[in-house]
Amino acid sequence: MNFTKMHGLGNDFIVVAGEKELPAGADQLAIKLCNRFFSIGADGVVFILPSEKADFQMRIINSDGSEAEQCGNAIRCVSKYVYDHKLIDATEITIETIGAGVQKVQVQVQDGKVVTARVDMGAPILQGLQVPTTVDANEVIDYPIEVEGQAFRFTAVSMGNPHCVIYVEDAVHFDLATWGPKLEAHPMFPRKINVEFATVRSRTFTDMRVWERGAGPTLACGTGACATLVSSVLNGLSDREATVSLKGGDLFIEWSEADNRVYMTGPAEEVFTGTV
Numbered sequence: 217m218n219f220t221k222m223h224g225l226g227n228d229f230i231v232v233a234g235e236k237e238l239p240a241g242a243d244q245l246a247i248k249l250c251n252r253f254f255s256i257g258a259d260g261v262v263f264i265l266p267s268e269k270a271d272f273q274m275r276i277i278n279s280d281g282s283e284a285e286q287c288g289n290a291i292r293c294v295s296k297y298v299y300d301h302k303l304i305d306a307t308e309i310t311i312e313t314i315g316a317g318v319q320k321v322q323v324q325v326q327d328g329k330v331v332t333a334r335v336d337m338g339a340p341i342l343q344g345l346q347v348p349t350t351v352d353a354n355e356v357i358d359y360p361i362e363v364e365g366q367a368f369r370f371t372a373v374s375m376g377n378p379h380c381v382i383y384v385e386d387a388v389h390f391d392l393a394t395w396g397p398k399l400e401a402h403p404m405f406p407r408k409i410n411v412e413f414a415t416v417r418s419r420t421f422t423d424m425r426v427w428e429r430g431a432g433p434t435l436a437c438g439t440g441a442c443a444t445l446v447s448s449v450l451n452g453l454s455d456r457e458a459t460v461s462l463k464g465g466d467l468f469i470e471w472s473e474a475d476n477r478v479y480m481t482g483p484a485e486e487v488f489t490g491t492v
């Protein structure tokens with residue numbers, strides 16, 4: 217199998233193009249190939265597949281073998297891949313995902329290669345049961361949750377995949393490894409959840425560190441950055457356009473008042489190709 221190793225701000229993926237559909241055993245394959253000691257190593261495997269509704273379909277398998285409904289950093293990598301490898305010659309590309317339908321991507325090109333992409337990530341889903349959480353409310357904002365005696369307050373946002381945003385004193389030095397997995401698997405989240413710990417520095421700049429569902433501590437999370445911005449607006453902490461700064465770098469996020477859609481702009485890079 218030929219693959220291309222790519223990343224968005226260090227959130228890295230094994231990109232596989234050319235399959236007609238998700239291969240059988242894709243979960244076991246992802247667990248094997250994502251292992252950073254015995255195989256290629258990555259946060260996930262991304263399959264670029266044909267689509268009837270869009271230019272391409274993207275399916276994402278986390279490093280633990282679970283399939284995600286959506287992935288922001290991966291969609292920028294996929295857009296870069298299909299443009300750079302001449303599978304499409306348009307700078308506006310549509311990608312179908314299982315969690316957020318057909319999404320538009322505008323790529324920015326330099327010397328014939330994509331350097332950044334602006335992705336329409338769709339409208340956030342805020343209804344508690346749809347995120348999903350066990351909270352039946354139109355919005356789950358600043359909601360109490362307890363895990364092993366420690367109390368937190370979270371805001372729930374789905375971008376197609378579920379997110380729980382928690383504001384802390386200093387996200388950059390927060391003990392992600394202790395609290396991330398406990399919250400990821402908390403019974404309040406029926407399909408587990410991506411956990412974002414955020415510190416708002418100004419109305420246009422937020423630090424965030426992420427513990428990802430099915431992948432653990434990644435260097436960046438595109439959907440997590442979108443969920444964080446939406447949460448910060450809902451909590452009155454941020455403007456609708458802001459930089460969300462992750463360990464791997466910065467994403468520019470806009471939650472449009474006009475169409476209620478979230479736009480994410482950031483880089484994508486190709487590192488190497490290989491055969492496995």
Ligand SMILES: N[C@H](CCC[C@H](N)C(=O)O)C(=O)O
Pocket residue numbers: 227276278283284285286287288289290377378410428429430431434436437438439440
């Ligand atoms: N682990 C996530 C999928 C990848 C999301 C993240 N890498 C992004 O850039 O959005 C989940 O299970 O929902």
